Amino acid sequence: MTTEVGSESNVKKEAEKAPEVQQQTNQPDKPDPASAEQTQEESPSTEAESGQEAAASPEPSSPPPAAGGQKKEKGISRFLPPWLKRQKSQSQDKPSESSVPPKQESVEAVKEEQEETSQPKEEADGGGAGTASTEQTEEVKEVREESTAEEVQPEEKETEEEKSIGSADTQPVREEKEGESEVKQEKEETTKEEEQVIPHEASVLSALKVNKKMKMVVCHVTLLDGSQFSCEVEKRAKGHYLFFQVCEQLNLLEKDYFGLSFKDNAEQRCWLDPTKEIKRQIRNSQWQFAFSVKFYPPDPSQLTEDITRYLLCLQLRQDIASGRLPCSFVTHALLGSYTLQAELGDHDPEEHRLDYISDFQFAPNQTKELEEKVVELHKSHRGMTPAQSDAQFLENAKKLSMYGVDLHHAKDSEGVDIMLGVCANGLLIYKDRLRINRFAWPKILKISYKRSNFYIKIRPGEAEQFESTVGFKLPNHRAAKRVWKVCVEHHTFFRLVSPEQPTKTKFLTLGSKFRYSGRTQAQTRQASTLIDRPTPYFQRTSSKRISRSLDGAPVVNVSDYSQAAGAGENGPALELSSDSKSPQVEVMEKPNADAATSISSETAFETDGAGAPERKSKLRVQGENIYVRHSNLMLEDLDKTQEDVLKHQASISELKRSFMEATPDPRPSQWDKRLTGSPATSLRLQAQGSAEVKPEVNGQPEVIEVMEETVVIEEVIKAKPKSPAPEASFTAETECAAEVKEERSLSSDSESEEEAEYHAQPPSTSISTQQIKEEPEEEQEAVLTQQAPPSGVESQPITEAAEPGPAAEEEKAAQPHEKERTDEPLATPDEAPNGHALQAEAPPTLRTAAAEKEEPHIVNGSASRVETEHLPQVICYSEPPVVKTEMVTISDTFAAQKTEISTKEVPIVHTETKTITYEAAQLDGNGDGEPGVLMTAQTITSESLCTTTTTHITKTLKGGLSETRIEKRIVITGDSDIDHDQALAQAIKEAKEQHPDMSVTRVVVHKETELAEDED
Amino acid sequence: MAGLMSGFGSFTHAVVRAVSQSLAKEALRTDSLEVDLLKAQEEHDEYVSVLKHRLGLEVVELPADEALPDCVFVEDAAVVCGDTALITRPGAESRRKETEAMKAALTELGLNIVEMTDESATLDGGDVLFTGREFFVGLSKRTNQRGAEILADAFKDYTVSTVPIQDRLHLKSFCSMAGPDLIAIGSSEAAQKALKIMQQMSDHKYDKLTLPDDLAANCVYMNLPGKGDVLLHCTPEEFPESAKVFEMLKDHMLIPVSNHEKVKVDGALTCCSVLINKKKNI
Secondary structure, three states: OHHHHHHHHHHHHHHHHOOOHHHHHHHHHOHHHHHHHHHHHOOOHHHHHHHHHHHHOHHHHOOOOOOOOHHHOOOHHHHOOHHHHHHHHHHHHHHHOOOOOOOHHHHHHHHHHHHHHOHHHHHHHHHHHHHHHHHHHOOOOOHHHHHHHHHHHHHHHHHHHHOOHHHHOOOHHHHHHHHHHHHHHOHHHHHHHHHHHHHHHHHHHHHHOOOOOOOEEEEEEEOOOOOEEEEEEEOOOEHHHHHHHHHHHHOOOOHHHEEEEEEOOOOOEEEOOOOOEHHHHHOOOOOEEEEEEOOOOOOHHHOOOHHHHHHHHHHHHHHHHHOOOOOOHHHHHHHHHHHHHHHHOOOOOOOOOHHHHOOOOOOOOOOHHHHHHHHHHHHHOOOOOHHHHHHHHHHHHOOOOOOOOEEEEEEOOOOOEEEEEEEOOEEEEEEOOEEEEEEEHHHEEEEEEEOOEEEEEEOOOOOOOOOEEEEEEOOOHHHHHHHHHHHHHHHHHHHOOOOOOHHHHHOOOOOOOOOOOOOOHHHHHHHHHOOOOOOOOOOOOOOHHHHHHOOOOOOOOOOOHHHHHHHOOOOOEOOOOOOOOOHHHHHHHOEEHHHHHHHHOOOOEOOOOOHHHHHHHHHHOOOEEEEEEOOOOOOOOOOOOHHHHHHHHHHHHHHHHHHHHHOOOOOOOHHHHHHOEOHHHHHHHHHHOOEEEOOEEOOEEOOEEEOOOOEOOHHHHHHOOOOOOHHHHHHHHHHHHHHOOOOOOEEOOOOOOOEEEEEEOOOOOOOOOHHHHHHHHHHHHHHHHHHOOOOOOOHHHHHHHHOOOHHHHHHHHHHHHHHHHHHOOOOOOOHHHHHHHHHHHOOHHHHHHHOEEEEEEEEOOOEEEEEEEOOOEOEOOEOOEEEEEEEEEEEOOOOOOOOOOOOOOOOOOOEEEEEEEEEEOOHHHHHOOOOOEEEEEEEEEEEEOOEEEEEEEEEEEEOOEEEEEEEEEEEEEOOOOOOHHHHHHHHHHHHHHHOOOOOEEEEEEEEEEEOOOOOO | OOOOOOOOOOOOEEEEEOOOOOHHHHOOOOOOOOOOHHHHHHHHHHHHHHHHHHOOOEEEEEOOOOOOOOOOOHHHHEEEEOOEEEEOOOOOHHHOOHHHHHHHHHHHOOOEEEEOOOOOOOOOHHHEEEOOOEEEEEEOOOOOHHHHHHHHHHOOOOEEEEEEOOOOOOHHHOEEEEEOOEEEEEOOHHHHHHHHHHHHHOOOOOEEEEEOOOHHHOOEEEEEOOOEEEEEEOOOOOOHHHHHHHHOOOOOEEEEOOOOOHHHHOOOHHHHOEEEOOOOOO
């Protein structure tokens, strides 16, 4: 029990911390207060638990931005099942994690502090998340217990691990702080700790009466010094849990540059996505990982801590020894000499005979001559400290031409073998070691992949009229996806440097579910400045080990890039292979994803400097995205009275508020998921203003997303929150528009992610989508047709989306939007023009659509959606859902100032569209499917009073397991007099009852409401 | 213990070669111009004198070979960076043997010699622009992809980017380094186009010094102890407008060097020497 208490106290601490950052700062240093807390809390566990809950809830709200207050959680939330709510709390926890962007604005400070002082907390969060997910899967009898358990457990783990548990039990907190550094220094001890920890955890769990069977798995992580770190994690833990464990073990604070990788079945190195379940990513592979540098800092001298530099050195030594990082003889010698100085200290003529270095590997092909040179140089470093030596090592290594370049084999359009190199500054093209082209991030408008092709759309040069698209052929689809991911991540990490918009930046994710959820370099740098701890002691283990243990990295001839690339080490391609399941399945899951993606585009690639400031604003919004879209489509629908409109508006704003307060889900990308799967979904998306179509062809889901505009206005939202008045909304629009200058549309494919696009800023309207997009178009159309049938109501959105040529639309829409945004604060009709114009064609029906609610529910991987009139709600659930995102789309056709495009101008109706996604933490994993075999797929439609339910069932066989995914799309149509929320809740309930054996993976609520209009 | 890319422009030695008697009549040239051999020799003598006496470099003077009319343009025979020397395989068949003497001289200087043995590779040093941070290799009639690859292999520390060259003999026929991160570039369309490519290909932003005359954009930059930035450039007599531009480089020690005759056989200032920085340690 003691342990328990300790952990609980920690939890509380956390809760308290949130509200008052200042205090937090002190905490780490002063163990006393903590202990005091402990005493207080030393009360029956039950009490503590309840206390926790209370504490937990405040935490989220405490941050100013989120400040809506939980009370506001009205709307749907009140009807949501306990687990849903829980999710919110979870999500709250999440924010604290570095990886979670949502709260960042307000929370940032807190976060940083936390990081600084107590890493544990972060980890705890991470752990918590992991735990949560696990729990989610299982049915929770008592919400309370669960929540407690979730929070407590993680914390405990952390705490325990931090301290050497043995003695720590009594005073965990103190021990942590004081003993932490020391303890960790000794690896042996650490190991002990772990061993000890495990039992403790177990006991704790039992004590808590957690009746989940947590299956624990032992993960083996190869550290950079070649040593092995073993760690037990829950089977369903997410990547960051393990990652944090490792970082803690290493005593590493500046962890954003690092990642865990694993080998997939094809022996390709993949990055472990921290936001997804480990198990789903590694699939059948072993739980064997490698800790390594993911983002090579261009200027290592800017790293704050020596330990970080040391780890970077270790990575580079591996890179060099394996040949991944080619360098000349002289450089080998020089770097080798710094290695010796760092690890052995001054050259000692007596002790260091020539053979003292024979155990070191300085180069792929080490010669006696090289060793002699190394020794000679080593002598000249006399007096240099290890830290200085490392710094010198890095100063030289960073200048190497292939430093930080992640190479991928590819062929150009003519079939010539080339290499794609992704680095901090952009994309490099090599042919036989020669750089033949380079595309800096600002030059790139869009990155996409489809099947095994990878495309980049290039911003037109000064003299050029149109942007051009360059395509590359990768060996296979996975490789294409991998490059794409790496690009997205690097772009996000290095290019999107806006310390203040931390959260969003992270979410750059493009279409697919995949997103970079970590901090950007700018953010991590900023966070690092807050690091205030005595230089941690660490032992520079001999790099001899490295040479022996080069895991994975085949020793390659230095000169041979291609081989090196093959190793995958250099640029760990993030392959979220786990993500991709069977294509179809994916589709279903991802229905909305695209839209989301586009929305999330905040992060997107934009590239121009101008975009930066705006982004920030977007970022603030965390969690909420407001789209301003011009709906030419919505023509009619004058039926509604002003009142109705107002009502809707109110409810929407309420929802917004609740969301904001509740949980900013860091990942806007959720949208992607939504978009995917079902046609309905896609339809929805379109309705939202981003037209995305995912055609499934031959079982291959292809998604094309058209992002019209994505504007995230956090500030606005905040302001609005309580006043449902239409006016408010308008304001929002305006602001939004102003803010949005950059556009990117990311289209990603669904889980399967057959293709994804990532739009940087769409500069000018040029419909130069060309070849690439053409394909999509065709497919899209097909899809549309298919989709359209399901629900009449939905037809609107569908029509919209469908009609516009997918490719053409995308670009057109995007471009116009961009322009508009830039120029005008208000969203103009023009934006819509292209895409929307198409919509316009769809006509009359559309109006209705606006009023619909969609609810996609995903059960066990199947998503079902419910659409309600005006308020489309989509709910997909399978496991405890986590609130991930809220999108609000405001379409304002009238506002449109630019009408040039609007060839098809139509009466405009203002509509507000809001989409909220609740998602089970584990969803991602599910969604991303591994390629499976589609067994069956069927679609059933039923109607009742005001609801139309479309059920799409997909059975997939993967890896010997069959997975059934049900996606329900429920459209609730009705006037404001219908309580949509209740209807939705009912629908969800029914869905659960219908499939008791399935879990809800995701709930996406999409509301569309007409706005009161301001006529211009 | 200078690390990578430090001390750009610092040189201690220079390898030059006397003007061959056959230069006037047999040297390759893009325009069929008459060359005054004597004047050419005078120019060259002055050039060597500047290196040796005015700048204090240790100059290794190789004797001319009558069988090699272009032998005075030693730059094409070798690319030296750090302590590594790549002996090239000149694109012009008639110049292949020029490398022999060069190789011997560089070996003598203790450099690590890398030879270009691949029979399919060609590379003229005149197509190689080293900026201190990276290499640009012009793909011209004299230099091919394979040659560039071998160069990349020889200097693994550096990025080697290729630049297609059209309408000009060499990459350095219209550009060169005029200082650290300062590229002297001609005004012609070809030059500007090449510059654009280089700018796009590089992670680094270079300053540029635009000169009205392409040929004037070929200058020799050094950074010598006690003298600071040194620039050998065209004379006002040859290119008055361009000379004015150079004169605006206040911080440089400017040394106009006549190149009136050698330019007729496509010989620019950089062509006539191979500069070497021989350090004690590395």
